[in-house]
Amino acid sequence: MIGEWLDIGPVGQIAPGTARTMPVVGGEEIAVFHTLDGEFHALVNKCPHKHGPLSEGIVHGSVVTCPLHSWNISLKTGEAQGDDKGCVPVIPMRVESGRLYLKRDVLLAAAKVGA
């Protein structure tokens, strides 16, 4: 029986204000963010602009600034902020008993597994 939520490990593996990546075999890499406010967010690790690795950007508020051309991407919606237009898929997350979970079906679709 496959669970609805995928356990990706303890919260402590991502320091506040940083991100870690999660490779997906046969699909797009996911970036998992931990904001300074203590929120967790997961996005496909590709800026909608030129596919920069968002996981390497500076995290501020619930926004990450892409390291390639400084687009600001909302961690909550995946939308580019300001005058820039574009969106990256967001995967719903859950934190329970100190562990992080990703919504499995959205993850599979977002990472384009098997596509």
Next chain:
Amino acid sequence: MVDGNNLRTAFNTSRGNGAAWTSPEGDALRRLFCVRDGLGEQGTVNAHSSNEPADGLPTGRERLVVIGNGMAGCRAVEEILARDPARFNVTIFGSEPRVNYNRIMLSPVLAGEKSFDDIVINDAAWYADNGIELISGDPVVDIDRADRRVVSRSGKVVAYDRLLIATGSDPFIIPVPGHDLAGVVTFRDLDDVDKMLAAADRGGSAVVIGGGLLGLEAAHGLALRGMQVTVIHLMPTLMERQLDEAAGWLLRDELERRGQTIITGGDTAEIVGKQGHVAGVRLKDGRELPADIVVMAVGIRPSTTLARGAGLEVGRGVLVDDHMVTSDPAIMAVGECVEHRGQCYGLVAPLWDMARSLADAAVGRPGEGYQGSVTSTKLKVSGIDLFSAGDFSGGEGCEDIVLRDAARGIYKRVVVRDNCVIGAVLYGDTADGSWYFDLLKKAEDISPIRDTLILGQAFAMGGGNTDPCAAVAALSDDAEICGCNGVSKGQVVSCIDSGAHSLDAVRSQCKASASCGSCTSLVENLLRLRLGADMESGPKTMCKCTSFTHADVRRLIVERKLKVIPQVMQELGWKTPDGCASCRPALNYYLLCAWPGEYEDDQKSRFVNERLHANIQKDGTYSVVPRMWGGVTTPDELRAIADAADKFGARMVKVTGGQRIDLFGIRKEDLPAIWGDLNAAGMVSGHAYGKSLRTVKTCVGSEWCRFGTQDSTGLGITIEKMTWGSWMPHKFKIAVSGCPRNCAEATIKDFGVICVDSGYELHVGGNGGIHVRATELLCKVETEHEALAVCAAFIQLYREEAWYLERTAPWIERVGLDYVKQALFGTPDAIGALAARFHHSQLYSQKDPWAERAAGKFAELHQPLAQFRPLVTEKA
């Protein structure tokens, strides 16, 4: 600090020339500022009656004499002048030998955050421009009401038509044994501050008696100046008149965390002396505390001796009516010395209203008169936000609305009675203080917004609308914007409407936000509201998160000893919770530069290249550049680079413009390993990715070249060994050319050396980027040793003063080469001092980051989380 001494000198130059008083020049001087504290001059300005105007003064005016050169007296004069500048000839007596200053800003002066110059309200020019005679350092000792004249301590007699008493208040001294020992001071004027500063210079222990507003500000200042501070407070909680118990505890906790000792319920029995000087304080419970200085800050009382002696009606203060007139119709009184409708005030805010009512009446246009004030309090201790207003003692019919956020250290309590706010205590977040205070003063019915009242104005008024412009738009015209200078929203708006279109203009024209600056964002929002796009930005702010400029932020980090990014954001009122991708790296650099060895680099505030010590490329891989000192390499190093390129699959190997080799296409996960291999061959990070020293490019120089005049390669290597690893505002490139043919292209570098027969020409501020700029010649030196010293000093000046992401070229264009020369060569010690600071900082930065990472530091930066392998069935 520019203190009273300098001002005294200024005054001395314009007085004492008795013979000149009768000349026109003398009259001008006399109107400028007459500090006539010598008895010998008494005869020159003797009693003149109202029928005989003083020499040189405009005739036909009433004579207004003001006793007290403090905030109240001068504010009243300002208000009168604003209404009718030609009505009075004004003479102001002050007991302090200086111009009028903002007394409530003495705390920042003590804490080292302001200088005396910063807190002057009216400088000497103001007295001169308005024809006001200032007699300072010579207090009035007698009022002769029958003859309408006053007598000063030096025996000077001046006649009046109208007299204004603005003597303020006196600090209360508890009459315990030892209260008159040397080293027992109060906290009332600049002389007190000077005494405390002198004591702090000697170090040791300070005891502050009194845990009220003034006592805590004194304690804070003394603690910042390095003294061991103990606060003794008689009551069980600090600032019990302004704070409830909960906020009092939060405050105590914070002060103790900062190293102060707080004794509540402490009753002083005796101040213990030793050879006539204070040595300690003994409490009634027997405890004894050592003390090199004792600050008595237990309270103030209206200074009424003069008024009482003149037979005026006096209660606790000088009794006045709503127009601030005393029992003698020719005599007015204003400020802390008065009692109005049974109230005495010890805070600054009531002054503004009193002065307005007084001025209306004094120029013959009495208005509604002074109606009394509801006061609010802010504690001026940096880093502690605390606001209180009104009544929060609770009681019949009172309801409390409380919000606590322990994580952020916030406590808010609003007391409501009959649907009106009657009191508010805010700790940790005081942004809505002026709004609650406004609701309180207006007795507005808050029932429609009761549910969200505690969340603050933006939320309560806009249903979650957090537009700060809407928030100030909602304030009423008489809402107070600037508490330090008593400026209302209406006054700021009319100042803006009359042409002040920038923050600086508003500050200089109506003084709003010109003192402590805590209302800066309110003023800015008013500018935005009135002018929209026409608002003239002042100096460019650092980013949208703050209203401070780069220069301000750098200065305040040092002045206020701010040590970590959240503290900077907290104390400087950042508008965002944790900054943005612009300000975070800048703050990280500024702190690193200000506190070498002490500040811990914040990796999450570093741009990816500096965090991963490699240059990110468009495909998300990295390029790796090992350092080649002076552009010199060896076959072994080249072999190791070739091996590394093979082993880690470098897709391109390229020679850089900075004379080294770049390996492209390295994966993030492989970085520590490739660094380990390069380290093993003796190479370290080239910092090709950093806002830091990049390379020192050289030509071969005299060792090989037939034109070479000096060993440019050797000097280049020495410079690179001295400067590598240093973080800078932006990237920094150096080159050394062995002769004026300049093969190393030293004249488009940040620092370039051109060797000549007689020594070394040192050039600065070149740039080969978008805007090509040739260097300017900084100086010429004879020895390598001198060249190295100037290099280190120049770099340090740039490090300390340039703005983040400002290359040396725009920096020098901004400040001017002359400024740089002055900073380096203006004093004989400058080069040595700057170079010493550079070398000190290098002690902590010359650690190869690659070696640390290869050894496993920050491994998580390079490693992904566990891989996710979808099930076969999911791959459909």
